[in-house]
Amino acid sequence: MENSNVIIDVQNVSMCFNMTTEKISGLKEFLIKRLKNQISYTKFWALKDVTFNVRQGELFGVLGLNGAGKSTLLKTVAGVLKPTNGTLNISGRMAPLIELGAGFDTELTARENIYLNGAILGYSKKEMNAKFDEIVDFSELAEFIDVPVKNFSSGMYARLGFAIATSTRPDILIVDEILGVGDFKFQQKCEAKINEMVKEGTSVLLVSHSIDQIRSLCNRGIILEKGQLIKEGNIEELCDFYYSKYT
C-alpha cells in the first residue's frame, strides 16, 4: 500500500479502563478503601486491537452504536488518552474538537477564550490577533464576545470551538459530534468549511450519529462494534452495511 501520505497511523490500539464495581459514596470513602486495598476493579476493553490509517486530505468517518468506542478512539488519536497497547503515529498539527467546551475557561469571556485556546494550540497573541476577526465572523458571536462563556448555550460553545479550531488551519481536524448541537444553518456552514479545508489538504476524523451527514461528507471510514473494528472501506458501502446491520 502507498504509505507516503498517511497522516494518522493507528496500529493495534487497545484501550482498557479499570472500572470499580463497588458503590462508593464519596472521595473520603474511596481514599480509605484504596489505602486498605479494598477496591476491586474489573477491566473493560473499550478498544480492542484497532488498526487503520487516514491519508492526507481524507474525510474519514467513524461509525458505531452508543458505547462502541468512537469517542475513546478520537481521544486516543488526539493524545488525550494513552492507549493501553498499540502505537499511534500522527504527522502534523492537530486541532481536536472532542468535548463541548473542552479547552474553555468558563469564567473567561469569549474574547479571552479565543486567546487562551490559541495559546493551547501553540499560537502567539500576535498570531491570534490576525485570526480574531475571522473567528468572530465565522462564529457569528460578535455581540457576545465579551460575555463569560459560562452563559453560552451548547450551540454557542460549538460555534466558538469550531471557529477557533478551523481558523488555525490544522493538518488534522478531529470532530466528535460537535456539529450536532449547532442549528441547521450553522451545520451547513461548518460542512462547507470542512470541505474547503479538505480541498486544501487537511485530514478530518469525524464522528456523527447522523449517517446522512457521514455519507454526504466523508469518503472513507470504519465501523466500530464493542471496541472492535468490524469494517473499513468506502463510505457508501460502509453506510449501507451500517444501515442493514443496525436498523
Ligand SMILES: Nc1ncnc2c1ncn2[C@@H]1O[C@H](COP(=O)(O)OP(=O)(O)OP(=O)(O)O)[C@@H](O)[C@H]1O
Ligand atoms: N473513562 C472511562 N472509564 C471507564 N469506562 C469508560 C471511560 N470512557 C469510556 N468508557 C466506556 O467505554 C465504552 C466506549 O465509550 P465511548 O464514549 O468511546 O463510546 P461512543 O462510541 O463514543 O459512544 P456514544 O455514541 O454513546 O458517544 C463505553 O462502554 C464507556 O462506558
